[in-house]
Amino acid sequence: MNQADVQKALKEHAKAIGDLQPDPERIHVAVLGAARKAPGRRWTPLVTGIVCLLLGAAVATAATGLLDPALESFLHGGKSPGRQLSGKALPSWLRPAPGYNAPDEVSVVASSGEERLLAYRQRGWICFDYGSHAGECRTPREWRRDLEKAPWILRGPVGRSVWFGLVDASVALVRVEYREGGTTDVLVRNGGFVLDADRARDPQRLVALDASGDEIVSAPVVYPTR
Amino acid sequence: MEDLTLSERDAVTARVFRANRGDRDAREWIASRAYTAGLRLATFSLGDPNLAQDVGQEVAIRVLRGLPKLRDASRFDAWTYRICAGEIKRAAKKRQRHDWHPYDAAEGELRVEATFAESLGERDWVVRALAELSERQRLVLGLHYVYGLNDREIAAVIRSRRGTVRSLLSRGLARLREQAENEGESDRGSEAAVGQRTREEAVG
Numbered sequence: 001m002n003q004a005d006v007q008k009a010l011k012e013h014a015k016a017i018g019d020l021q022p023d024p025e026r027i028h029v030a031v032l033g034a035a036r037k038a039p040g041r042r043w044t045p046l047v048t049g050i051v052c053l054l055l056g057a058a059v060a061t062a063a064t065g066l067l068d069p070a071l072e073s074f075l076h077g078g079k080s081p082g083r084q085l086s087g088k089a090l091p092s093w094l095r096p097a098p099g100y101n102a103p104d105e106v107s108v109v110a111s112s113g114e115e116r117l118l119a120y121r122q123r124g125w126i127c128f129d130y131g132s133h134a135g136e137c138r139t140p141r142e143w144r145r146d147l148e149k150a151p152w153i154l155r156g157p158v159g160r161s162v163w164f165g166l167v168d169a170s171v172a173l174v175r176v177e178y179r180e181g182g183t184t185d186v187l188v189r190n191g192g193f194v195l196d197a198d199r200a201r202d203p204q205r206l207v208a209l210d211a212s213g214d215e216i217v218s219a220p221v222v223y224p225t226r
Numbered sequence: 227m228e229d230l231t232l233s234e235r236d237a238v239t240a241r242v243f244r245a246n247r248g249d250r251d252a253r254e255w256i257a258s259r260a261y262t263a264g265l266r267l268a269t270f271s272l273g274d275p276n277l278a279q280d281v282g283q284e285v286a287i288r289v290l291r292g293l294p295k296l297r298d299a300s301r302f303d304a305w306t307y308r309i310c311a312g313e314i315k316r317a318a319k320k321r322q323r324h325d326w327h328p329y330d331a332a333e334g335e336l337r338v339e340a341t342f343a344e345s346l347g348e349r350d351w352v353v354r355a356l357a358e359l360s361e362r363q364r365l366v367l368g369l370h371y372v373y374g375l376n377d378r379e380i381a382a383v384i385r386s387r388r389g390t391v392r393s394l395l396s397r398g399l400a401r402l403r404e405q406a407e408n409e410g411e412s413d414r415g416s417e418a419a420v421g422q423r424t425r426e427e428a429v430g
Contacts, residue, residue: 006403013352014371017269022261022282030283031257034290 066168067147071109071191075126075140080107080119081190091132094120103127109192115162117192128166128192133158151217152208161199161223163206166192172211176203176221197221235300242299245290253290260289260306263373267310270368271361272317273353281313288313307373307383311365318361355405363398366391 070081085091085106096102103120109128110117118129126143129135134155146153147168156163165174167188174193175185178201186195197203203221210216238259244252264285268278288309296305356364362384369375369383377391384391 003399003403006399006406009352009406010367010371010399010402014270014368017266017372020262020265020269020275020278022258022265023279024258026279026283027254027257027261027286030261030286031253031290033283034253034257034287 066170067144068167068169068188068191071166074119074121075144077140080105080109080121081192082107082109082119085118091118091129093132094118094129110186110189110194112162112186112194112196115159115164115194115196117164117194119192128164130155130158130164131162131194133162154206154219156195157197157221157223161197161203163195163197164193165195167208170210170216171208173209173213175207175209177205177207178202179204238302239299242293242296242302246294256293257286257290260309261286263303263306264310264313266372267307267365267368268314268317270356270372271314271364272321273357274321277317277321281310281317284313285310304379304383307369307375308385311384314365315361351406352402355402358405359398359401363394363401366394367398370395 067075068081073079074081085108090106094103094106101123103122106118106120108116109119115131116129117131118135120127120129122137124139125137126140127135127137136155143153143166147166151171152165152167152174154163154165156165158164163174163176167174169191171188173185173187174195175183176195176197177183178198180201182201184195184197186193195206205218205220207218208216241249241252241255245256261282263282265275265278265282268281269275272278272281285306289306292305292309296302356367359367365384366380369380375383377388377395380391381388
């Protein structure tokens with residue numbers, strides 16, 4: 001068989017195919033099908049996933065701007081914020097001891113007199129100790145979630161009349177207002193603060209202020225009843 | 227391109243405009259034209275009119291849905307052929323996943339509907355031979371032989387160079403010729419085997 005025979009056979013084949021007629025019923029179905037909403041393409045799940053990732057990244061980026069950089073870094077696996085403690089400077093309950101999985105690094109986020117807000121990481125948990133009174137360990141996600149809900153995480157009063165707290169980046173100063181009108185102010189350090197109030201002056205209210213002195217959030221002072 | 231006179235080309239363009247404005251008859255007409263293109267090209271390429279009907283329907287749906295985005299209505303046919311090419315490729319992949327071949331080697335016959343097989347007559351080797359070509363070769367041959375497109379027009383459809391189209395055409399034809407010769411030899415071989423058996427039976 002030569003090339004001409006092949007071409008002739010192809011032409012005959014194409015002619016026979018050219019006689020094929022569409023099924024009118026199926027054309028009608030196609031017209032109706034086209035009028036319906038187009039189904040999602042096969043790569044829709046992939047695109048949706050990418051969009052979700054981008055949105056997630058955008059939210060994460062936005063959250064990054066909400067916290068003090070040192071605190072933010074700590075929640076993301078960086079070193080603990082503030083002044084690092086080691087050796088004998090470590091509080092006794094955090095020093096290495098046999099059978100105790102002591103944290104690698106402990107830092108003082110903020111302090112007031114002898115009261116210190118300590119930060120450290122232990123077995124993946126992010127821990128804050130409120131002086132020698134109490135402490136709590138939670139996952140970075142839980143800390144972040146609470147700081148996204150409110151401008152501060154307030155703990156206290158403990159000891160004489162001390163408040164500890166973590167704040168977001170909008171808070172520059174924390175103030176306690178006394179009944180006679182006076183106040184005690186503390187600056188936020190590394191995303192945290194320690195406020196040692198004078199109980200004798202009857203504290204009434206705690207206020208978080210921004211750098212312009214505008215009030216962001218406040219809470220009444222309530223002492224636990226014995 | 228299909229050999230349209232100016233008025234026919236204008237008729238296509240006018241119907242595209244009307245279909246985009248929601249004219250029901252124009253949409254039916256557009257669907258029919260797209261369906262037919264898909265049906266014929268897919269039959270040539272895949273050798274299976276049943277599967278080609280599915281391709282035709284899918285092409286019609288895609289054309290109707292994509293019509294509002296068609297910027298140059300006079301390019302309707304080329305655009306439709308491109309959609310056909312995509313749908314044929316998809317259908318071929320689907321068929322490959324099910325390990326389906328138009329020719330059943332064990333039974334020695336084409337797996338196509340009886341009426342189509344009858345219409346092929348002596349040309350059934352063409353379907354078998356086409357199945358051995360590459361997808362692009364079949365598409366180019368189909369556009370050339372079924373729709374009479376020249377190399378420039380085919381190049382526009384498959385977004386390739388004219389030289390590539392010419393090469394695909396000539397290599398496709400050469401391959402078909404090889405296949406035809408192989409078919410001829412195997413037919414002669416089987417005839418010889420039958421003759422040998424007949425002689426043995428006569429001697430026995």
